[in-house]
Amino acid sequence: MSPDLDRLIRLQQLDSTIEDARRRIAAHPRRLAEADARFIDAQQRLETARQRFKDNQEARRGLEKDAAVFQGRVSKFKDQLSEVKTNREYQALQHEIETAQRDLGAVEETVLEQMMAADVIAAEIKQAESAVATHRKEADAEKTTLGHELVSVEAALMEASRARASLLARTEPRLIALFEHVARARKGVAICSATRDGLCSVCHVRLRPQVFQLVRQNDSIIQCDSCQRILYYVPPPAPAESAVTHTT
Ligand SMILES: [Zn+2]
Structure with a gap:
């Protein structure tokens, strides 16, 4: 084969290598972001679960305050029972007590529901935490690999560019x-x-x-x-x- 053709074939190979290396270097930031995507997603799910747990606890504290109010009402009415003079007053108070007890019962039931929901959310948090840890490890490993790849692609680019310059110097x-x-x-x-x-x-x-x-x-x-x-x-x-x- 003529040396001219030989050089042009080599030049084409070097150009392809250079083009490929540049494309991979340009894609590096996007690939880093992709490596982090699942980790970020898992972290967001964890944040959401933690927020739900916080909301649940706040709601429960509110309900417990309500329960204390109803409980206080029941005790107060019961104390008053001993002081009533008429049957009519007695019945009215009895009615108040029943109402307060019904309200108390309803609130206590809701508290129980909230506690069960809290258990479910706590389990979800645990799961999300382990997913975050797993995905973080994967992302770190992938980013390390990508970093090594980048170094070798940059070296290949530099070598091909040097070889190209030297080839051009020897070509008509x-x-x-x-x-x-x-x-x-x-x-x-x-x-x-x-x-x-x-x-x-x-x-x-x-x-x-x-x-x-x-x-x-x-x-x-x-x-x-x-x-x-x-x-x-x-x-x-x-x-x-x-x-x-x-x-x-
Ligand atoms: Zn053709």
Whole structure:
């Protein structure tokens, strides 16, 4: 293969590596946020459960105050019973006592319900706390992995950029200009192979026989008539070679 083609193929590989590394670096903050998402979600559920528990306790304290008021009323009326003079007064007081006792009973029942609800909420809090701990651990581990990945991607980017600069220094400016012109027009892919049956492997247009013949020689810069990409050819492995491959 001509050294020119060789360099352009290498340049394309480096450009793909650089592009891929830049994309991954740009995606890093989003991936960090994704790693935290489940942890944040679990934390919010925990906060909600804790708030519900607080509301429950407050409601219960309010009910207990009400119960004390009704209890006080019952005691007061009962004390008054010994001082009544008439049967009519006695019956009226008796009625007051019953009403206060009914109110007290209703409040006490609600307190009981609140206590049972509190048990359920307490269990939910415990569950949510363990989910928070699990998701925090997972998020931390994932972020550590992402951090290592970022370091290695940044190193790969730096190495590829250095290799690219050195390759450009060894490549004819006219070829670089052609490569960059096609790359700009064709989503970054300036060079591609021709298939063994004579198609451009990217745009899939069939090459003219004479063009395909030249491409197969791999010793000059030939462009696809349709997409303008520079073409090269990867010959099938020779039978002897494939036999060797099979036996090893
Ligand atoms: Zn093409």
